Amino acid sequence: MRKSRKAQTAKNIKSSKFKWLIAIVLATLVLTVGGLALTSNLFTNNASSKELLVLKAEAVSIQHWKVPPKQQSISSAPEKPPGPASGKKVVYLTFDDGPSTHLKQFLEVLEKEKAPASFFFIGNELKNADKETYQRMINSGFVIGLHSYTHNAKKLYRKKDPTFIHEMSRERDDFEKLSGIRTNLIRAPYGSTYLTDKQIKETKQNGFRLVDWNIDSNDWRYGSGNTERIYQNVLSQVNAYEGSNEPLVILFHEHKNTLDALPKVIKMLRDKGYVFQAYHENETLHQNFKKDPNL
Structure with missing residues (x-):
């Protein structure tokens, strides 16, 4: 009889520990997922108000940089009007x-x-x-x-x-x-x-x-x-x-x-x-x- 009670007690303790372990794991998961969601939300909110504007501006700048400017026509006329070389x-x-x-x-x-x-x-x-x-x-x-x-x-x-x-x-x-x-x-x-x-x-x-x-x-x-x-x-x-x-x-x-x-x-x-x-x-x-x- 004592053996049976001891065995039952040990079983209960083991079960209790297992439940606590599950609880801890679940809590950790909740905190991790929640933290990730919170971090993502904070980053998104922050980026939308500040960083995204900067990133967008940089993207536009890079895009303009990649597009070559309109080439100006070449002219063979010197800025200073030439003439027959003096004394030649x-x-x-x-x-x-x-x-x-x-x-x-x-x-x-x-x-x-x-x-x-x-x-x-x-x-x-x-x-x-x-x-x-x-x-x-x-x-x-x-x-x-x-x-x-x-x-x-x-x-x-x-x-x-x-x-x-x-x-x-x-x-x-x-x-x-x-x-x-x-x-x-x-x-x-x-x-x-x-x-x-x-x-x-x-x-x-x-x-x-x-x-x-x-x-x-x-x-x-x-x-x-x-x-x-x-x-x-x-x-x-x-x-x-x-x-x-x-x-x-x-x-x-x-x-x-x-x-x-x-x-x-x-x-x-x-x-x-x-x-x-x-x-x-x-x-x-x-x-x-x-x-x-x-x-």
Whole structure:
């Protein structure tokens, strides 16, 4: 009987301890879950009022940082208007009717010779080059100008609704979209001689700067194998300016014969003491057939 009571007592004690253990575990769970919920609630309340605003602001800032700003168009016009180097014999090399398939070869020759130049592109030919090439030209000190879309004199200079200003404006906008370069420098196909007084006025009103030339290489006249004719033609005209120190603006075209003649022409000019400059849209030298100091 005593044994039975002792056993029952031990059993009760064991059961009591087990219940207490369960109670403690349950209490711990309740406190832990409650604490987590309370902590979460406190963090959420706190973050919503302060930290979340900061985090949101940072997120917006990061988002703006990831989105590249709108790229400003490149301009080849120096902040300080350039002009013929003082006390120097200056020559401006200019090339029309590009971009041609020979453009990169022209650039390689000119870069090798350290002779910057200006190129006048036709709108319908812009597909012959790409944005990287155009920006390379600007970065290397070359200047890009406009030469109309069609190069068609019957459209550009006709009496009724001439397309000169329209084509130059259209090409300026389209070239900027294509290349990221904004240029106001233009050359009239066949020269400004064909422009009426009204068109000259409109040229100025539209912010264009026009340049002609005073030496014509006539390279467009010569077929394959006539490289020497181009050289001799330029040489004879350069000799006519000997002793005048007048800046020379030479007209070339992006032809293979011209490319082949170019190194020899550059050497001749350098031997005669000329330095090479690129003609810019804010150039102080005004070289045009109209003899207009404001054109």
